[in-house]
Amino acid sequence: MSASSDMPIFNPAFETASREQIRARQLELLKEQIQWIWDHSAYYRPKLEAIGFEPGDLKSLDDLVRLPFTDKSALRDTYPYGMFAVPMEQVIRLHASSGTTGKPIVVGYNQHDIEEWRLCIESVMQMAGVVPGDRVQMAFGYGMFTGGFGLHYGAEGLGCMIIPAGAGNTERHLMQIADYGTTVLVATPSYAMHICEVGEQQGFDWASSTLRVGLFGGEPCPPALKAEIESRMHIFCTDNYGLTEVMGPGVSGECLVSRNQQHINEDHFFWEVVDPQTGEPVGEGEIGELVLTPLQKQAFPVLRYRTHDLTRVTTEPCGCGRSTARMDKIRSRTDDMLIIRGTNFFPSQVEDVLAQIEEVSPIYRIEVDNETGLDRVTLTLELENEVFTDDWREIEKYRKMIIRRLHDVLQFNVVLKLVNPGQIERTTGKAKHVLDHRR
Numbered sequence: 550m551s552a553s554s555d556m557p558i559f560n561p562a563f564e565t566a567s568r569e570q571i572r573a574r575q576l577e578l579l580k581e582q583i584q585w586i587w588d589h590s591a592y593y594r595p596k597l598e599a600i601g602f603e604p605g606d607l608k609s610l611d612d613l614v615r616l617p618f619t620d621k622s623a624l625r626d627t628y629p630y631g632m633f634a635v636p637m638e639q640v641i642r643l644h645a646s647s648g649t650t651g652k653p654i655v656v657g658y659n660q661h662d663i664e665e666w667r668l669c670i671e672s673v674m675q676m677a678g679v680v681p682g683d684r685v686q687m688a689f690g691y692g693m694f695t696g697g698f699g700l701h702y703g704a705e706g707l708g709c710m711i712i713p714a715g716a717g718n719t720e721r722h723l724m725q726i727a728d729y730g731t732t733v734l735v736a737t738p739s740y741a742m743h744i745c746e747v748g749e750q751q752g753f754d755w756a757s758s759t760l761r762v763g764l765f766g767g768e769p770c771p772p773a774l775k776a777e778i779e780s781r782m783h784i785f786c787t788d789n790y791g792l793t794e795v796m797g798p799g800v801s802g803e804c805l806v807s808r809n810q811q812h813i814n815e816d817h818f819f820w821e822v823v824d825p826q827t828g829e830p831v832g833e834g835e836i837g838e839l840v841l842t843p844l845q846k847q848a849f850p851v852l853r854y855r856t857h858d859l860t861r862v863t864t865e866p867c868g869c870g871r872s873t874a875r876m877d878k879i880r881s882r883t884d885d886m887l888i889i890r891g892t893n894f895f896p897s898q899v900e901d902v903l904a905q906i907e908e909v910s911p912i913y914r915i916e917v918d919n920e921t922g923l924d925r926v927t928l929t930l931e932l933e934n935e936v937f938t939d940d941w942r943e944i945e946k947y948r949k950m951i952i953r954r955l956h957d958v959l960q961f962n963v964v965l966k967l968v969n970p971g972q973i974e975r976t977t978g979k980a981k982h983v984l985d986h987r988r
């Protein structure tokens with residue numbers, strides 16, 4: 550298993566073009582997209598008119614910053630069809646995101662959009678080393694969720710054989726991998742891990758299985774989990790990024806060379822990275838909120854969509870041969886960001902440190918207060934069973950070591966509480982592991 554830079558590239562004319570050529574093509578597409586929105590979107594047209602912006606005013610990519618952002622609330626407020634920009638009889642597919650509160654958000658696609666989406670997925674799959682003739686087993690659910698159908702049509706388009714197994718029924722998945730000669734598994738990383746474990750329990754021989762690639766999505770994939778799956782299943786795993794509001798999966802994908810970064814399909818998405826507080830652009834390579842404008846959407850165009858996902862982007866050329874920009878895998882959301890003594894702080898920074906300390910479990914709780922007038926961060930951790938001891942001197946040794954290692958990354962000292970294994974409350978779904986008492 551090795552990273553290869555001689556894999557075919559899906560659209561070499563674009564993906565290996567110079568940055569100037571890529572920007573020029575983006576400008577061309579953006580002009581067409583703004584014209585489409587002007588002509589077809591009953592939602593955006595008045596908004597553009599209100600700021601005195603006409604399609605001809607877009608002379609360079611920088612002019613896009615004059616346009617307003619779009620937030621998820623706009624999609625909720627216009628539920629279900631208020632942002633559609635084609636007559637309903639031209640909409641051939643609906644998808645929706647699972648809303649944790651209230652109504653979901655609904656998006657639509659016409660024939661053109663479905664085609665473009667397929668191209669984006671084909672590109673992402675080729676980044677991961679998937680080639681025509683691969684046998685792709687789908688362990689995503691089909692349904693309103695964009696993952697299943699999105700990957701399905703991309704795999705077919707690329708010339709793969711799709712095995713539309715769907716979510717669940719792990720034993721059947723194992724049987725299918727063995728009997729059908731599956732080479733690519735599409736799954737959430739946690740379900741891939743589950744398939745791996747159930748297989749191991751049943752004596753499934755992963756080393757000699759035909760499976761070669763894991764194509765992950767649908768949830769964040771921590772590098773440690775990915776590495777674990779790779780070594781136990783003897784496969785190469787990549788993950789890709791997307792969101793229903795701008796299309797679904799297919800915004801960006803991880804290539805075989807730049808691990809933990811993803812090439813953005815820049816012929817379909819214009820990206821910006823902005824300061825989540827001010828909305829102003831940050832410098833290249835700096836962390837900020839990803840803002841996406843799809844460049845070729847007809848039924849559901851969106852301008853400057855605020856993803857609330859934090860990342861940084863580089864336009865340095867990649868060893869795989871692609872010159873398209875690469876974003877860091879999403880590790881945090883803007884809602885997770887805390888400002889501690891004037892500096893941005895992300896819980897993922899703590900997670901990164903904890904991942905390197907064997908003596909503590911990855912479960913943690915962060916509490917912030919300013920009772921003393923100065924921001925204070927209290928971190929509660931569980932010692933692993935093996936190292937848990939009644940000897941306070943031993944505990945104190947671990948405590949000092951952890952505080953020091955956190956300080957190296959955070960540049961401030963936390964108040965550290967070490968507790969018995971199992972003492973931090975487990976929650977299902979999005980864990981509420983950060984409590985900010987300052988608000």
Ligand SMILES: [Zn+2]
Nearest residue numbers: 804807867869
């Ligand atoms: Zn690359």
